[in-house]
Amino acid sequence: MSGEPLLAVRDLAVVIGGRHILHGVDLDVAPSGVTALLGRNGAGKTTTVRAVLGLVPRTGSVRLAGEETVRLPTHLLVRRGIGYAPEDRGVFAGLTVAENLRLAERPGAGEPAYDLVHELFPELKARARQPAGTLSGGQQQMVAIGRTLLNGNRLIIADEPTKGLAPRVVTEVARVLERAARAVPVLLVEQNLALVRRLAGHCAVLADGRTVHRGPAADLLADPDATRRLLGVGRRTAVTEEHPMAPPGPDPSSAAQAGKAGA
Amino acid sequence: MATVVLLAATGLGLGALYFLVAAGLSLIFGLMDVLNFAHGALLSIGAYATWWAASGHLPGAGSGGAGFVLAVCFGTAVGTLAAVVLELALIRPLYGRPREQVLATVGVGLAVPALLSAIWGPDARPFPGPAALSGTFGLLGARIPVNRLVLLGAAAVVLLALRLFLGRTRHGLVVRAGVEDRAMVTALGIDVRRAFTLVFAIGGAAAALGGALGGLYYGSVDPGQGTSLLIFAFVVVVMGGMGSVAGAALAAVGVGLVQQFANYYTTSGLGDLAVVVLLAALLLLRPRGITGRLA
Numbered sequence: 001m002s003g004e005p006l007l008a009v010r011d012l013a014v015v016i017g018g019r020h021i022l023h024g025v026d027l028d029v030a031p032s033g034v035t036a037l038l039g040r041n042g043a044g045k046t047t048t049v050r051a052v053l054g055l056v057p058r059t060g061s062v063r064l065a066g067e068e069t070v071r072l073p074t075h076l077l078v079r080r081g082i083g084y085a086p087e088d089r090g091v092f093a094g095l096t097v098a099e100n101l102r103l104a105e106r107p108g109a110g111e112p113a114y115d116l117v118h119e120l121f122p123e124l125k126a127r128a129r130q131p132a133g134t135l136s137g138g139q140q141q142m143v144a145i146g147r148t149l150l151n152g153n154r155l156i157i158a159d160e161p162t163k164g165l166a167p168r169v170v171t172e173v174a175r176v177l178e179r180a181a182r183a184v185p186v187l188l189v190e191q192n193l194a195l196v197r198r199l200a201g202h203c204a205v206l207a208d209g210r211t212v213h214r215g216p217a218a219d220l221l222a223d224p225d226a227t228r229r230l231l232g233v234g235r236r237t238a239v240t241e242e243h244p245m246a247p248p249g250p251d252p253s254s255a256a257q258a259g260k261a262g263a
Numbered sequence: 264m265a266t267v268v269l270l271a272a273t274g275l276g277l278g279a280l281y282f283l284v285a286a287g288l289s290l291i292f293g294l295m296d297v298l299n300f301a302h303g304a305l306l307s308i309g310a311y312a313t314w315w316a317a318s319g320h321l322p323g324a325g326s327g328g329a330g331f332v333l334a335v336c337f338g339t340a341v342g343t344l345a346a347v348v349l350e351l352a353l354i355r356p357l358y359g360r361p362r363e364q365v366l367a368t369v370g371v372g373l374a375v376p377a378l379l380s381a382i383w384g385p386d387a388r389p390f391p392g393p394a395a396l397s398g399t400f401g402l403l404g405a406r407i408p409v410n411r412l413v414l415l416g417a418a419a420v421v422l423l424a425l426r427l428f429l430g431r432t433r434h435g436l437v438v439r440a441g442v443e444d445r446a447m448v449t450a451l452g453i454d455v456r457r458a459f460t461l462v463f464a465i466g467g468a469a470a471a472l473g474g475a476l477g478g479l480y481y482g483s484v485d486p487g488q489g490t491s492l493l494i495f496a497f498v499v500v501v502m503g504g505m506g507s508v509a510g511a512a513l514a515a516v517g518v519g520l521v522q523q524f525a526n527y528y529t530t531s532g533l534g535d536l537a538v539v540v541l542l543a544a545l546l547l548l549r550p551r552g553i554t555g556r557l558a
Contacts, residue, residue, distance in 0.1 A: 055446055078452035090447035092440045102433075103440050104451050147451065 287466020
């Protein structure tokens with residue numbers, strides 16, 4: 001990783017209801033590009049993200065651009081420049097698309113970048129007055145990502161942004177994340193390894209609530225033994241289109257990427 | 264016919280009173296998941312503060328004309344202040360501990376009437392109101408007390424103001440979003456606790472106004488008034504769909520009317536039971552309340 005990490009997480013621990021969910025997560029988010037957070041289901045990826053944001057009680061160290069933030073309440077941490085698209089998209093169903101975006105505006109933090117959001121997702125402009133609860137999953141994901149792009153954020157955290165989406169939409173989300181990452185570092189939680197291969201520079205892998213691997217994403221995905229051991233996928237090749245972690249459905253683009261990844 | 268009109272007007276007046284209490288209760292529960300058992304106490308505080316001011320203790324305030332308006336404003340302001348203090352001093356430190364929160368509000372709900380009773384005695388005190396509001400007017404052969412109209416007007420204004428606040432302002436937007444998903448609101452960089460205090464203040468103001476105008480409706484104030492109204496307000500909140508102001512308005516009208524008609528046409532007291540039966544039936548048929556949606 002070149003340069004100081006933008007986000008440095010050390011020894012992050014979360015205990016909920018007496019159960020240790022995380023015990024010792026270390027994670028560095030590179031100052032540019034996409035850093036992927038990987039791991040099997042239940043490894044603690046979403047909890048890690050939520051703990052970084054202070055949405056669950058946590059201990060350890062979370063430094064954003066060198067400053068310790070572990071004691072900051074969520075809203076103050078976010079105001080330091082974090083855009084968050086959660087796993088369930090966090091879209092307010094009873095509010096319109098426009099209202100969902102307006103909520104993400106930060107008064108006093110400069111003009112909201114509606115031009116960018118509407119350029120990337122013209123559909124959000126056309127559906128501005130539609131209740132967000134009536135949108136398709138893909139459109140809701142656009143709202144969630146749109147909210148992260150509205151402010152001049154320093155870091156975007158996207159938790160499984162392609163989960164449950166149609167292959168065509170996965171491609172579109174990937175395109176937007178790729179473009180966003182040119183301007184802002186992205187921490188991407190993702191099960192779709194083809195996407196990770198396409199977007200991510202670095203990665204961290206979690207297992208049972210702790211970090212078990214850190215390094216360049218390409219190296220990990222090129223190593224079938226490591227991917228099998230760390231992510232529990234693939235027999236002989238790291239990523240194939242039949243791969244359980246690749247997106248379902250006959251999507252030519254993701255299949256092509258998966259093929260590349262497996263080659 | 265005259266009886267039906269009178270019963271309807273009284274039922275609507277009672278419904279207006281329920282709405283004033285339930286509106287805040289519903290928003291507080293919807294946003295904060297707090298069952299505020301102290302909400303009746305806020306009504307009592309508003310009622311006693313208005314009574315105290317209208318009885319000539321507050322310079323400028325009195326039982327007639329502008330003096331009475333000032334007394335109602337004073338009562339509402341005291342209730343609002345009490346609500347803010349309650350939120351900051353008791354609810355906020357117990358955030359994330361719902362059981363303790365409920366116990367604390369139950370405690371306040373018991374302590375305030377006891378305190379009022381200790382200071383001004385347990386008996387009902389006659390409520391001084393303007394002569395113009397103690398009369399009646401004719402409608403379809405019935406003589407309707409003017410104060411019913413005042414309550415209905417106040418409830419309509421509060422409903423309209425709340426809808427404008429929720430629909431047109433950023434604070435209102437934050438409240439509506441918070442009712443759906445509080446954590447996500449904070450994850451967007453918004454201090455949702457400010458919305459908590461605001462909603463408590465709004466709820467307290469509406470309840471205290473209900474207390475002030477309830478004094479007109481009942482003709483007296485007593486320490487237990489708030490508590491007995493609170494029970495029906497809870498019924499209204501559940502029927503209207505927790506967190507929905509429009510639902511609370513609809514349910515309040517329904518509860519007020521059913522209660523009045525059932526009490527008159529069957530045995531007195533059966534109206535209160537009818538309301539509970541109505542609640543049970545509605546919960547079985549539409550578990551999310553009348554409107555089936557939030558805020």
